Amino acid sequence: MTSYRADTEPVQLTMQVAAKIRGLIVDQALLPGRKIHQVDLSEELGVSRSPLREALRVLEAEGLVSHRANRGYVVVRLGEDDLAQVYQMRGLFEAELLRTIVRPDSRVLAIVEHADARMNEAIGRLDIDDYLRWNREFHFAIFDLSTLRQFKLGVQRLWRVSEVHSSSLLSNLSEAKEEIRVDHRSIIDALTAFDVDRLMAVNDSHRLAGLG
Structure with a gap:
């Protein structure tokens, strides 16, 4: 010991x-x-x-x-081209993860719902730190349904870089909260139905909007 x-x-x-x-x-x-x-x-x-x-x-x-x-x-100071590459790489990695997920059981769905609820509470308080934490928990609970460990490690690194950029975009959470809520509900619905194509499409537009 x-x-x-x-x-x-x-x-x-x-x-x-x-x-x-x-x-x-x-x-x-x-x-x-x-x-x-x-x-x-x-x-x-x-x-x-x-x-x-x-x-x-x-x-x-x-x-x-x-x-x-x-x-x-x-x-590190990233220029627009660097950030665009980070988001592009995230898109490639995340698509592969979502393409290879297994069907979630009730436990995983409960974890995703809980993270979403806590994230919305953070938005209500305009708490960016808590928003980022629970938004991350929400998405990675889904990514964890894939067995592609190296892709997940790559996404984790890219996510941390893009979060620095996201925090400035989300300086006024009150303006983005409805779009975030709608996107997350669509992601949950697609995951529950195990509609992988829909899940990938919503996740892609959510990321490109700088919301996740």
Whole structure:
């Protein structure tokens, strides 16, 4: 048991720190193109430099930060062409995942419905952080019906990059809430009926609108 904890706790801490930094990027507390001051950030997050460095390496692999000579880590700034490529790649990966899902049972449908309800509650509070969390839970509960593990890992990385962009598009959730609600209900209906073609079509238009 001691050996297990010694091996896993540093990894868990690294992922927790990475999640916190990712949240700061999504919230635009860390702006694109800006240098990340590790001393200040470690104090703000209440962690030592070691897990912070490991967390930054995780985020570098996700494409959210980059390491530059003589500057250290900076938040990645993506141009319109880069973002278009991210969304195009997401479309290819997500289509393959949805094409290969198995029919959901009542447990999975309940998870999807729960995530959708919590997401709508977040929209009601205009809580972008909670919206992003439950929107992600909603979609990945469906993606998890596919056994294509490498595609899911690819979508997870691309999703995190596009979420930074989505958070700025969704700065006023009240304007987008009806479109989001309608899209999600259509996705749930298609999933329940196991209409994969319809599911793929709605998911595609939802993503291209920057809503998921």
